[in-house]
Amino acid sequence: MIFFIVISVLLILALVVFISLIIYRYQQKQNIYFKDIEALKTSHQNTLLQSQLEIQEQTFQHISREIHDNIGQKLTLAKLHLNTLNYTNTDKTIEQVNDSVNIISEAINDLSDLSHSMSSEIILNNGLIKALEFEVAQLAKSKIYKISFTAGGEPIFMDAHAELVLFRIVQETLNNIIKHAAASQISIDLHYDKTLLTMQVNDNGRGFKVNEAVTGTGLQNIKKRAAALKGCLHINSKINDGTQIKIEIPLYANSTNI
Amino acid sequence: MYKFIVLIGTGIILIAFFFAITYIKKRKPDYFKYIFLYLLSGLLISANTIMANTSAWILKNTKSILIEQVLILLQSLLLGKFCLGVLKESVYAKKIKWLIYLMILTQIIFIIIVHTENIEIRPSISSNLILLIFCSYYFRNLMTNEPTLILVKSSAFWIFMGIFFSSCIGFPVGTLTQFIPKYGEYGHVRSQIFSIFNVSLIFLYLFIIKSYICLKHPQNL
Numbered sequence: 001m002i003f004f005i006v007i008s009v010l011l012i013l014a015l016v017v018f019i020s021l022i023i024y025r026y027q028q029k030q031n032i033y034f035k036d037i038e039a040l041k042t043s044h045q046n047t048l049l050q051s052q053l054e055i056q057e058q059t060f061q062h063i064s065r066e067i068h069d070n071i072g073q074k075l076t077l078a079k080l081h082l083n084t085l086n087y088t089n090t091d092k093t094i095e096q097v098n099d100s101v102n103i104i105s106e107a108i109n110d111l112s113d114l115s116h117s118m119s120s121e122i123i124l125n126n127g128l129i130k131a132l133e134f135e136v137a138q139l140a141k142s143k144i145y146k147i148s149f150t151a152g153g154e155p156i157f158m159d160a161h162a163e164l165v166l167f168r169i170v171q172e173t174l175n176n177i178i179k180h181a182a183a184s185q186i187s188i189d190l191h192y193d194k195t196l197l198t199m200q201v202n203d204n205g206r207g208f209k210v211n212e213a214v215t216g217t218g219l220q221n222i223k224k225r226a227a228a229l230k231g232c233l234h235i236n237s238k239i240n241d242g243t244q245i246k247i248e249i250p251l252y253a254n255s256t257n258i
Numbered sequence: 259m260y261k262f263i264v265l266i267g268t269g270i271i272l273i274a275f276f277f278a279i280t281y282i283k284k285r286k287p288d289y290f291k292y293i294f295l296y297l298l299s300g301l302l303i304s305a306n307t308i309m310a311n312t313s314a315w316i317l318k319n320t321k322s323i324l325i326e327q328v329l330i331l332l333q334s335l336l337l338g339k340f341c342l343g344v345l346k347e348s349v350y351a352k353k354i355k356w357l358i359y360l361m362i363l364t365q366i367i368f369i370i371i372v373h374t375e376n377i378e379i380r381p382s383i384s385s386n387l388i389l390l391i392f393c394s395y396y397f398r399n400l401m402t403n404e405p406t407l408i409l410v411k412s413s414a415f416w417i418f419m420g421i422f423f424s425s426c427i428g429f430p431v432g433t434l435t436q437f438i439p440k441y442g443e444y445g446h447v448r449s450q451i452f453s454i455f456n457v458s459l460i461f462l463y464l465f466i467i468k469s470y471i472c473l474k475h476p477q478n479l
Contacts, residue, residue, distance in 0.1 A: 003450055008457050015423050015461070022397065023409050030405040 044230065048161050051228040055168045058221070066114050074107040113138060120164050128163040129155060132170060132188060139174060139186070146185045153192035156251050162229055166199065166249065169225050173201045173245055176218045181205025181243065197249040204242040210235050222247075261311065263456045268304040270463045275301060277470040286413075286473050289343030293417065293466060296336045300463065303329045320373070327369050327381050334385030335362055337421055341392040344414045350395040361388040380432030386425040393422040413469035420465030427458035 081100040085093050116122070116138070122131045129151045136149040158166075170188065177183050183205030191198045219235070222245070226233040231249035275297045282294075303326055310322035338358035345351055361384055368381035396418045400407075409415050431451055438448045 003447065007450075007454055011423075011427060011454065011458070012461075015419075018422075019419055022400075026400065026405055026407075026409050029401065033405045 044228075047228045048165065051165055051225050052161060054221070054224070055165070063114065066110070071107045071110050071114075074103050074110070078103040078107070120167075123164045123167050124160050127155075127157060128166060129190065131163075131167050132190065135167075135170065135174070136188065145183065147187070149188045149190075151190040151192075155192050156197070158197070158249075158251065162249075165225050165229055166197075166247075169222050169247065170199070170201065172218055172222050172225075177201075177203045177205060177243075179218075180208070183242070192251070195251055197251055199247045199249070201245045202242060207237045207239045207241050207243050209239065210237050263453045263460070264304065264307055267456055267460050267463070268301075268308065270460050270467075271297060271300045271304055274463045274467045274470070277467050281470050281473055284473055287343070289340045289414070292336045292340040292343065293469070296333055296340070297463075297466065299329050299332050299336070303333075324369070324373065327372070330382050330385075331362065331365050331369065334365060334382065334389070337385075337389055338362075338392070340417065341389070341396065341421075344418075345392075345395060345399060348395070348399045350399065354392060354395065357388050357391060361385050378436045380428075380435050383429055383432035386429040386432060389421050389425045390429065393418055393425065408475075411472050411475040413472040416465040416469040416472060420462035423465075424455075424458040424462040427455055431455040 078100040081096045081103070085096055087093060116134070122134055132149055132151075136147050139145055140147050157163075174186070177186060181203050183203035185204045187200075187202045189198075189200045189202075191200075223233050226247050226249070229249045231247050234246040234248075235243070236246075237243040278290075278294045278297050281290075306322055306325050306329070310319065310326075335358065338354070338361055342351065342354045342358065345354060364384035365381050368379060368384060371377055372379060372381060396414075400409075400415075407415070431454070434451075438451060439445060440448060
């Protein structure tokens with residue numbers, strides 16, 4: 001009987017020690033793992049913040065350029081019209097005033113468009129898809145481009161900052177197309193998988209040599225922003241055969257529930 | 259002593275079975291179907307053991323032993339399937355599948371040998387050894403994968419602990435059976451050693467109860 005009790009107690013003690021040891025080792029590993037995750041999250045947030053500051057700086061530059069080159073010019077022209085009014089010639093005066101009103105209206109519209117495209121409110125309030133739809137509609141208004149936008153898969157709400165960075169990537173890409181590509185067709189495709197968001201912007205413009213262009217500021221910005229979202233950037237382009245820019249963003253790193 | 263342990267064991271199996279019934283409709287990992295069947299066969303083994311010890315039992319002792327061995331074979335298969343169910347995503351899945359075949363084959367061979375050659379050996383030793391290998395796979399998997407589990411709330415962890423404990427004791431007991439004298443001065447040691455083995459099995463069933471209780475929490479396997 002004593003033999004049974006002693007052996008049983010020893011075995012049970014061994015079991016308890018073994019279970020405690022396993023749980024202790026596992027929890028040690030778990031603590032290190034969670035610390036790593038936390039550090040990774042902090043570093044990710046820092047990169048995102050840095051990227052946002054860069055975006056802000058570029059936005060200011062863009063606003064300044066738009067005001068100086070476009071709205072400023074129009075207002076100057078309107079002022080010129082109004083300054084040269086000849087009150088003796090009523091017909092010409094009416095024509096000049098009407099022209100001035102038209103120019104000022106255009107300037108107001110441009111200002112409104114600029115304000116809308118620069119604001120992050122649309123992203124915060126309506127999400128990435130709506131913001132892109134708006135951006136596409138704005139560009140379609142110019143009637144220079146045949147532009148399409150599709151969103152596939154089951155949309156997953158990402159972190160608002162991440163969505164903003166993604167939105168700025170599209171804006172930068174569209175800006176590059178407008179400035180350099182001389183394209184007539186643009187398509188933007190967004191596809192949500194369970195773990196991956198794929199965004200593709202295609203144009204039928206003049207294309208470029210990828211190796212030579214990756215050092216350009218525009219593409220560097222896109223690359224940096226994609227990296228801030230832990231994403232991958234793939235650029236395919238051939239001279240006179242359009243350009244395809246594909247960005248893959250892991251959703252687990254940017255979803256709202258991190 | 260032996261009978262007392264068997265009775266306590268039967269009581270624990272009944273409680274575990276009650277838990278299994280209670281949690282039958284709750285959403286749970288797929289491998290719990292093997293645990294449910296394991297409990298059912300455990301009850302049958304207990305019933306067989308209790309009836310074999312009563313004079314009214316119509317079957318001969320050898321037949322009762324055969325029934326027990328076949329049920330233990332079934333239990334080994336179910337525990338093997340459970341291990342495969344838990345580790346199906348791991349790199350060990352293929353090895354486990356083959357080891358289950360090996361375990362069943364060797365156990366059948368042992369059963370045949372015991373009944374034809376009259377050699378006293380516990381056929382379950384092969385399954386105990388192979389289940390120990392499965393446990394080592396589980397622990398290795400646990401320590402190499404991302405540690406996202408809360409171990410004390412993981413059903414699989416507790417069942418593996420039970421399997422590990424019972425196999426750790428079952429393997430040496432099964433292997434040494436023929437070297438322990440049945441009668442004479444040390445005859446009582448035999449029944450005490452088997453009682454220790456049965457206590458280890460009781461722990462396995464207690465851990466199964468614990469694993470059912472863990473189902474109250476979401477399982478992240």
